[in-house]
Amino acid sequence: MTALPATWPLLAGDDSQSHRFDRLELRIRRAAGECWLEHGWLDADEQPRQQQSHRFLIGAGEEPLVALPLLPDRPVVSRPQVTTVLLPRERATLLLGTALWIRLQLGNRTLLELPTVRLSDTWFGPNTREGELCYASQTRARLQLLDIESPWRAITPITIINRGDDVLKLDRLNVPVPNLSLYCDGNQFWTSGLTVGRDGGNAPARVQIDSGPPALSPHAELLASPRKTVRNGVLDRAINLIFA
Amino acid sequence: MDFINQMLGLEVSIPWANLLRAALLLITGIFAARLFRRVTGTVLGQLPGSQQRSVQRVTGWLILILFIAAALHQLGFKLGVLLGAAGVLSVAIGFASQTSASNLISGLFVLTERAIQPGDTIQVASFTGEVLSIDLLSTKMRTLDNLLVRIPNELLIKNTVVNMSRYPLRRFDLKLGLALDTDVARAREVLLAVAAANPLCLENPQPAVMQQGFGDSSIDIQLSVWAARENFGELRNTIQEEVKRALDSAGIAIAISRRALYLSGPLPEPRQPVAIEDAPGGASS
Numbered sequence: 001m002t003a004l005p006a007t008w009p010l011l012a013g014d015d016s017q018s019h020r021f022d023r024l025e026l027r028i029r030r031a032a033g034e035c036w037l038e039h040g041w042l043d044a045d046e047q048p049r050q051q052q053s054h055r056f057l058i059g060a061g062e063e064p065l066v067a068l069p070l071l072p073d074r075p076v077v078s079r080p081q082v083t084t085v086l087l088p089r090e091r092a093t094l095l096l097g098t099a100l101w102i103r104l105q106l107g108n109r110t111l112l113e114l115p116t117v118r119l120s121d122t123w124f125g126p127n128t129r130e131g132e133l134c135y136a137s138q139t140r141a142r143l144q145l146l147d148i149e150s151p152w153r154a155i156t157p158i159t160i161i162n163r164g165d166d167v168l169k170l171d172r173l174n175v176p177v178p179n180l181s182l183y184c185d186g187n188q189f190w191t192s193g194l195t196v197g198r199d200g201g202n203a204p205a206r207v208q209i210d211s212g213p214p215a216l217s218p219h220a221e222l223l224a225s226p227r228k229t230v231r232n233g234v235l236d237r238a239i240n241l242i243f244a
Numbered sequence: 245m246d247f248i249n250q251m252l253g254l255e256v257s258i259p260w261a262n263l264l265r266a267a268l269l270l271i272t273g274i275f276a277a278r279l280f281r282r283v284t285g286t287v288l289g290q291l292p293g294s295q296q297r298s299v300q301r302v303t304g305w306l307i308l309i310l311f312i313a314a315a316l317h318q319l320g321f322k323l324g325v326l327l328g329a330a331g332v333l334s335v336a337i338g339f340a341s342q343t344s345a346s347n348l349i350s351g352l353f354v355l356t357e358r359a360i361q362p363g364d365t366i367q368v369a370s371f372t373g374e375v376l377s378i379d380l381l382s383t384k385m386r387t388l389d390n391l392l393v394r395i396p397n398e399l400l401i402k403n404t405v406v407n408m409s410r411y412p413l414r415r416f417d418l419k420l421g422l423a424l425d426t427d428v429a430r431a432r433e434v435l436l437a438v439a440a441a442n443p444l445c446l447e448n449p450q451p452a453v454m455q456q457g458f459g460d461s462s463i464d465i466q467l468s469v470w471a472a473r474e475n476f477g478e479l480r481n482t483i484q485e486e487v488k489r490a491l492d493s494a495g496i497a498i499a500i501s502r503r504a505l506y507l508s509g510p511l512p513e514p515r516q517p518v519a520i521e522d523a524p525g526g527a528s529s
Contacts, residue, residue, distance in 0.1 A: 043441075077447075077448070079447075118443045119443065120440070120442070120443045120444075120445065120446070120447050121443065121444060121445070121446050121447070121471070121472055121475070122446050122447040122448045123412075123413060123446050123448050123449065123470070124448070128411060128412075128413045128449060128470075129411050129412070131412075133412065133472050136446075136447035136448070172448070
């Protein structure tokens with residue numbers, strides 16, 4: 001299996017164990033024929049909230065329980081903390097971090113999928129009737145890798161090309177993470193890169209998903225394929241509305 | 245043949261060939277009706293189940309009635325007389341079943357208008373619930389307390405119907421009356437922080453705090469937050485608890501109804517308590 005970062009918790013074979021994945025607290029208890037999972041998310045005061053328990057009847061299953069990193073199940077809309085503007089006929093590669101999810105598997109059977117951080121819902125669309133439900137996140141839209149590295153986030157390099165004669169204001173960026181692959185280079189999680197080309201005026205931006213690992217980490221190995229696939233790596237018109 | 249004519253009590257004899265043709269028409273009619281129902285089902289595959297069934301039923305009966313009329317014609321019945329009688333009968337039935345006819349026509353409008361669909365949550369008259377089916381005469385609904393409500397379609401056309409599940413998002417408005425000495429700017433900050441911390445509350449459309457004016461003893465404000473339709477109930481419950489907790493922590497009080505009483509002129513002298521003596525022989529308790 002691909003080497004995960006050293007900080008990624010490996011679930012030992014103990015009957016009772018607890019782990020922390022960023023803000024997610026997970027307690028596991030195994031007994032003959034059953035497996036109990038309790039989880040909750042820590043708030044700003046480090047107090048667990050929204051705690052839930054699950055009991056799985058696993059038969060005589062002696063397979064090990066594993067926690068695999070995964071990308072969120074909905075697109076993530078990132079709002080730059082400071083309004084960012086790309087000048088006419090310029091290009092830039094922004095680095096956006098996305099909080100990971102974990103998939104708890106017994107052998108190759110999935111028990112649960114949980115986010116490591118509980119993100120707020122948000123709506124991305126032209127009005128309240130059309131659009132899609134996404135997760136909301138704030139980003140600093142960094143340019144340097146050193147500023148963003150985190151063991152709990154996957155970095156998406158987004159190359160934005162502004163071919164227009166007017167400035168491109170980045171108020172919100174819709175990162176279609178369910179369409180991206182997840183990679184790991186042993187230290188850091190990455191997603192497939194995105195290239196967004198914009199011709200100016202009201203023409204919709206065209207989004208291309210780069211194939212293979214991102215150029216910033218060419219030796220990263222594939223951990224998870226996209227949850228949703230797209231034809232030819234080009235996203236459809238609805239997701240072309242990447243800027244808002 | 246005579247035996248059959250005697251059995252049917254017919255004075256005129258019906259030739260075997262006509263009888264055979266009539267039977268053939270009847271059988272063909274049954275099969276044609278079935279075929280048309282199937283074809284209509286395929287053609288109208290996009291329509292919801294109840295609408296599809298209604299159109300199929302009407303088409304099937306129309307085809308069958310046509311074939312029955314043709315079969316009767318073969319047997320020598322004068323259809324002109326029959327149609328005349330049917331006309332008179334239909335007028336009589338029409339008068340007798342005005343309500344049903346009105347519901348039937350309303351049902352067609354409801355079906356074609358598509359303002360509501362089975363599975364939608366609607367509010368009509370004093371009922372709120374999930375639409376189970378839209379039939380030709382009535383719409384069946386399951387209320388939130390698990391009762392089956394049959395609403396005549398005429399009522400759906402005449403009344404205002406609120407469809408609560410048409411759009412993917414819903415807004416929840418929480419009206420609050422805060423104490424008159426409240427720092428409104430601080431209250432706004434607290435409420436927006438509560439909305440930001442609740443993962444079910446959408447970041448966009450943005451939560452808003454609107455000042456509604458001054459009440460008798462309160463500053464009236466409204467917190468408006470949006471949620472995905474399926475999370476609306478949960479958001480409505482959780483955010484009210486969180487707002488109360490946050491206001492308490494911030495020392496912001498919910499208004500209590502107060503009245504200031506101003507008296508003009510000097511206060512009357514307080515009355516002296518009067519001792520009440522027991523009546524002679526009365527029992528004291």
